[in-house]
């Protein structure tokens with residue numbers, strides 16, 4: 001069902017992204033997953049097509065689009081069958097560059113945001129550490145000031161785009177005058193003395209996405225690479241994560257839709273006991289339930305996206321839609337794999353990728369349990 005909030009421009013954009021995905025991404029899915037990396041030309045190509053930096057002004061290489069374009073991009077990219085690719089693009093686009101646009105200087109925007117929006121530079125965001133996951137306030141990577149330099153020491157883990165990023169927006173602990181711990185953002189560029197990739201991590205799914213452990217050993221970062229105010233690092237990243245959680249929900253809806261389409265096709269083609277398995281009542285009901293699950297979450301996602309677009313900040317609903325959509329997409333992928341029987345478990349059928357990739361979305365960008373905490377707080381509990 002077409003939602004009334006979408007205009008003709010939104011529809012045209014959806015069509016353009018869909019064609020790009022079908023023509024330029026889908027044919028490579030197996031190869032890139034096997035290689036555990038999608039090529040860097042994907043960033044450049046998406047920059048050329050204007051898909052990166054949708055939300056930024058044209059003077060910074062952006063498209064000046066409203067928030068709904070990002071929702072459409074997420075839903076349509078889900079069709080490529082490589083959630084890892086989408087995560088690489090999503091971190092670059094929706095997590096690492098927004099603080100630079102919002103809190104960076106004009107010079108920093110020219111140096112980092114413009115080439116990122118063109119896909120000429122790849123960006124990563126490094127928050128998580130071996131001993132600081134959900135509990136972000138326990139981050140131990142430290143930054144100490146020495147004249148015009150900041151000296152960073154520590155390590156980060158699970159960093160998407162980490163191996164090949166041209167710059168990593170890094171959260172580090174700084175001390176304020178009163179000796180109170182606080183956090184500050186730094187752009188750490190590839191080749192900075194003391195900065196290195198410790199290793200590339202192997203994963204259950206999201207295989208074509210590069211996920212790294214990073215090391216900062218007396219890493220010298222110029223003060224000109226500090227983003228925003230000293231001590232305001234969390235404030236500078238937290239505001240944008242809300243929008244990104246709605247985009248993550250749209251991505252889950254998109255993946256679930258593909259799983260449904262694959263299961264529907266398979267069920268109508270697979271013959272057992274002399275008839276298509278789609279004719280068995282259990283399969284019909286299973287598909288009906290999957291369709292209802294997806295539609296309910298699509299409407300919820302669109303509704304929250306619409307509120308966000310109007311300038312509202314519905315924190316409770318954002319957490320709800322983020323964890324519910326991730327759970328729904330994983331449930332639908334599981335049902336779709338079941339419909340495929342043994343073939344679904346074979347690597348040559350794409351459904352297994354959606355099933356493996358889908359698990360991650362109950363963990364990243366705030367686990368489902370952390371979303372429950374946010375909701376409970378918002379409920380005044």
Ligand SMILES: Cc1cc2nc3c(=O)[nH]c(=O)nc-3n(C[C@H](O)[C@H](O)[C@H](O)COP(=O)(O)OP(=O)(O)OC[C@H]3O[C@@H](n4cnc5c(N)ncnc54)[C@H](O)[C@@H]3O)c2cc1C
Pocket residue numbers: 091125126127128132133134135157158159160161203206211360363364365366367368369370373
């Ligand atoms: C493939 C991948 C890519 C990633 N990309 C990035 C990236 O680009 N940048 C980045 O900074 N990070 C990234 N992450 C890290 C991700 O955000 C963290 O994994 C996530 O925040 C959870 O942290 P953790 O893994 O340390 O789990 P933990 O925080 O140790 O949680 C373990 C379990 O305990 C639960 N738990 C924790 N605290 C509570 C609580 N208070 N109440 C109830 N339950 C709780 C959690 O929900 C979870 O079930 C990525 C992770 C993966 C796997």
